[in-house]
Amino acid sequence: TRGKEWAQMVSPRVKPLNILGLGYSVGTDGQVLTGEIVVVKTFEELANRSQEVKGKFVVYNFDFKGYGESVKYRGSGASEAAKYGAIGALVRSVTPFSINSPHTGMQSYKSGVPKIPAVSITVEDAELFGRLAARGVKVNVSLYMEASMADREGTSRNTVSEITGTDKPNEVVLVSGHLDSWDVGQGAMDDGGGAFISWRALSVIKKLGLKPKRTMRSVLWTGEEMGLIGVQAYAKQHAGELNRMSIAMESDIGTFTPLGITFSGTNSTAQCIVNEILQSLNTINATKLTLNEEGSDIDYLMAAGVPGSSLDNAHETYFYYHHSNGDTMTVEDSHQLDLCTAVWAATSYAFAALDDLLPR
Amino acid sequence: TRGKEWAQMVSPRVKPLNILGLGYSVGTDGQVLTGEIVVVKTFEELANRSQEVKGKFVVYNFDFKGYGESVKYRGSGASEAAKYGAIGALVRSVTPFSINSPHTGMQSYKSGVPKIPAVSITVEDAELFGRLAARGVKVNVSLYMEASMADREGTSRNTVSEITGTDKPNEVVLVSGHLDSWDVGQGAMDDGGGAFISWRALSVIKKLGLKPKRTMRSVLWTGEEMGLIGVQAYAKQHAGELNRMSIAMESDIGTFTPLGITFSGTNSTAQCIVNEILQSLNTINATKLTLNEEGSDIDYLMAAGVPGSSLDNAHETYFYYHHSNGDTMTVEDSHQLDLCTAVWAATSYAFAALDDLLPR
Numbered sequence: 001t002r003g004k005e006w007a008q009m010v011s012p013r014v015k016p017l018n019i020l021g022l023g024y025s026v027g028t029d030g031q032v033l034t035g036e037i038v039v040v041k042t043f044e045e046l047a048n049r050s051q052e053v054k055g056k057f058v059v060y061n062f063d064f065k066g067y068g069e070s071v072k073y074r075g076s077g078a079s080e081a082a083k084y085g086a087i088g089a090l091v092r093s094v095t096p097f098s099i100n101s102p103h104t105g106m107q108s109y110k111s112g113v114p115k116i117p118a119v120s121i122t123v124e125d126a127e128l129f130g131r132l133a134a135r136g137v138k139v140n141v142s143l144y145m146e147a148s149m150a151d152r153e154g155t156s157r158n159t160v161s162e163i164t165g166t167d168k169p170n171e172v173v174l175v176s177g178h179l180d181s182w183d184v185g186q187g188a189m190d191d192g193g194g195a196f197i198s199w200r201a202l203s204v205i206k207k208l209g210l211k212p213k214r215t216m217r218s219v220l221w222t223g224e225e226m227g228l229i230g231v232q233a234y235a236k237q238h239a240g241e242l243n244r245m246s247i248a249m250e251s252d253i254g255t256f257t258p259l260g261i262t263f264s265g266t267n268s269t270a271q272c273i274v275n276e277i278l279q280s281l282n283t284i285n286a287t288k289l290t291l292n293e294e295g296s297d298i299d300y301l302m303a304a305g306v307p308g309s310s311l312d313n314a315h316e317t318y319f320y321y322h323h324s325n326g327d328t329m330t331v332e333d334s335h336q337l338d339l340c341t342a343v344w345a346a347t348s349y350a351f352a353a354l355d356d357l358l359p360r
Numbered sequence: 361t362r363g364k365e366w367a368q369m370v371s372p373r374v375k376p377l378n379i380l381g382l383g384y385s386v387g388t389d390g391q392v393l394t395g396e397i398v399v400v401k402t403f404e405e406l407a408n409r410s411q412e413v414k415g416k417f418v419v420y421n422f423d424f425k426g427y428g429e430s431v432k433y434r435g436s437g438a439s440e441a442a443k444y445g446a447i448g449a450l451v452r453s454v455t456p457f458s459i460n461s462p463h464t465g466m467q468s469y470k471s472g473v474p475k476i477p478a479v480s481i482t483v484e485d486a487e488l489f490g491r492l493a494a495r496g497v498k499v500n501v502s503l504y505m506e507a508s509m510a511d512r513e514g515t516s517r518n519t520v521s522e523i524t525g526t527d528k529p530n531e532v533v534l535v536s537g538h539l540d541s542w543d544v545g546q547g548a549m550d551d552g553g554g555a556f557i558s559w560r561a562l563s564v565i566k567k568l569g570l571k572p573k574r575t576m577r578s579v580l581w582t583g584e585e586m587g588l589i590g591v592q593a594y595a596k597q598h599a600g601e602l603n604r605m606s607i608a609m610e611s612d613i614g615t616f617t618p619l620g621i622t623f624s625g626t627n628s629t630a631q632c633i634v635n636e637i638l639q640s641l642n643t644i645n646a647t648k649l650t651l652n653e654e655g656s657d658i659d660y661l662m663a664a665g666v667p668g669s670s671l672d673n674a675h676e677t678y679f680y681y682h683h684s685n686g687d688t689m690t691v692e693d694s695h696q697l698d699l700c701t702a703v704w705a706a707t708s709y710a711f712a713a714l715d716d717l718l719p720r
Contacts (some may be wrong), residue, residue, distance in 0.1 A: 008589040018685065099461040099686035100545070124688040131689070185460070325378065326459035329491065 003146025054085035078118035092126035162307030178224035185327035193255030363506025414445035438478035452486035538584035545687035553615030572712035620648030
């Protein structure tokens with residue numbers, strides 16, 4: 001439970017900080033935690049300056065070089081700082097753009113290291129701290145967080161629907177998105193849109209009266225944000241079926257104007273087939289094939305040998321909203337969602353209609 | 361004083377609203393104000409549905425069609441709603457883009473109408489309310505605001521510096537920006553950058569050892585946000601000098617990459633001169649002359665017959681940050697500021713070096 005949380009710079013002047021506690025973070029135990037900050041750009045700098053950290057907050061003010069490069073500070077910044085005795089981690093939000101907007105997300109504690117509170121701060125505040133530190137100004141920050149983990153387990157389920165194949169009911173084409181989201185915003189782009197088109201694709205195919213040869217299955221994963229929990233349970237339960245899964249498709253990078261799809265398969269015949277299928281999307285300008293891009297949930301299925309595919313779309317602004325209070329229905333555009341649905345329905349149906357499984 | 365302020369949707373579900381009280385707004389008198397909302401898009405719709413408003417909050421969820429078109433809801437939305445008995449006004453932030461970011465700014469109460477609290481809400485929350493209203497869902501909101509006006513007057517001054525002209529010391533070329541800003545953010549784009557380059561232009565000219573023929577004066581206005589108070593005092597005090605003011609320049613639309621300047625003068629010789637002067641900025645690609653654009657503070661000087669000019673720059677994102685917590689140093693780019701300074705210094709110096717005052 002997030003509970004109440006707030007932070008402010010208390011010196012050299014009082015300034016409220018717009019924060020979001022990170023996933024799995026501990027709270028401040030009913031206390032207001034106050035201390036000086038140490039600002040670092042990288043884990044290497046932190047290691048070099050480890051003597052300065054004890055009893056202080058570590059601020060990660062990394063240079064943003066893409067989500068993949070930067071997300072490690074969110075993921076393990078707290079434990080890396082705690083190793084040297086820090087009392088908390090203040091992590092620059094992982095986004096190329098900000099209007100004083102903090103972005104939450106999952107972080108993990110390393111075993112054997114004290115658990116210290118971990119929060120995201122805005123790009124603006126991280127840069128402010130960076131400027132003050134560069135000038136040698138001592139900065140003190142106060143933090144209060146009620147974050148707690150409920151002491152009980154619950155059950156959460158993947159949501160599965162399917163159209164059974166006419167000729168090869170035991171072979172599967174899977175389309176998917178994830179149904180869970182963070183508590184901030186509405187989880188529209190991450191991943192309401194992806195879940196929507198993955199449900200809607202099958203709905204459209206059914207309404208059109210199309211009868212796929214293979215079974216088409218829509219899976220709305222649970223527990224993606226908490227560490228791909230839903231897909232792990234699925235992969236275990238369906239282990240015997242994965243060699244008959246032709247392709248696993250996932251939409252989890254927004255549902256802006258679609259450009260095409262990505263494909264993980266290295267077999268050149270399979271690549272040709274995917275490319276050929278995409279030509280049918282010429283009328284909506286979504287014929288782009290990108291190779292070797294990664295998914296998120298489907299990584300687990302690809303690791304088991306299933307070819308994977310993600311929706312490719314004009315997602316330049318995806319990380320502006322990602323895991324923030326800005327990820328709301330306002331960002332979704334109904335026409336763009338329709339186009340994404342079309343890509344998802346047309347390509348998945350074509351995969352289900354092939355004579356053979358995609359060659360691996 | 362802003363004091364504490366918060367709002368939340370209390371039904372159909374609890375959702376915190378990210379708000380900013382508007383300038384001159386009254387508070388809620390120590391109480392939490394709770395009531396239903398009525399969502400309108402325009403003042404016309406409000407008038408047509410005036411019977412529904414009594415005892416409720418009015419939400420203005422206008423279609424954003426540019427700042428000039430939309431700012432009226434911020435400026436007089438409270439009094440328009442109070443006329444029909446509303447208890448408060450929740451005004452969509454005046455911006456084309458949002459990441460859950462509210463924007464404050466000045467609002468004015470009409471005399472003879474009760475003063476009700478006026479706050480800005482985010483684009484996302486305004487659209488949420490719009491969607492719920494369209495579906496016929498009753499929405500209740502709670503609002504708490506400590507906003508108050510201090511019961512005393514103070515003195516605030518324009519900051520003026522000048523280089524006295526060698527040949528025509530009584531003729532003036534004025535460059536300006538305003539020094540005051542709202543309490544949120546750092547007032548970097550509105551109008552720290554404009555104030556900076558207006559001070560810096562004269563500093564550069566002095567450092568270069570240039571001796572302008574006319575007097576060059578830098579004015580950093582006070583009280584622009586509160587209703588152009590500084591320039592009114594200036595115009596009054598300098599009334600006798602305005603016929604000898606060659607041009608009044610103002611930068612108040614951001615200090616992004618400069619494109620050129622705007623010019624209000626209708627005299628075609630004057631327009632030719634300005635255009636010719638701008639050609640000297642060819643090396644930094646800032647030669648664009650735009651006619652008849654308005655300023656803000658300089659409107660007062662233009663009304664007295666002084667030709668006016670504003671900095672023209674790539675300000676597409678200016679209103680993303682304007683009057684929000686996002687208007688910080690993070691938005692300023694030192695190279696862009698240098699280029700803006702160059703435009704300001706070069707053009708103002710050229711105006712000061714002309715044989716004659718700009719023809720009116």
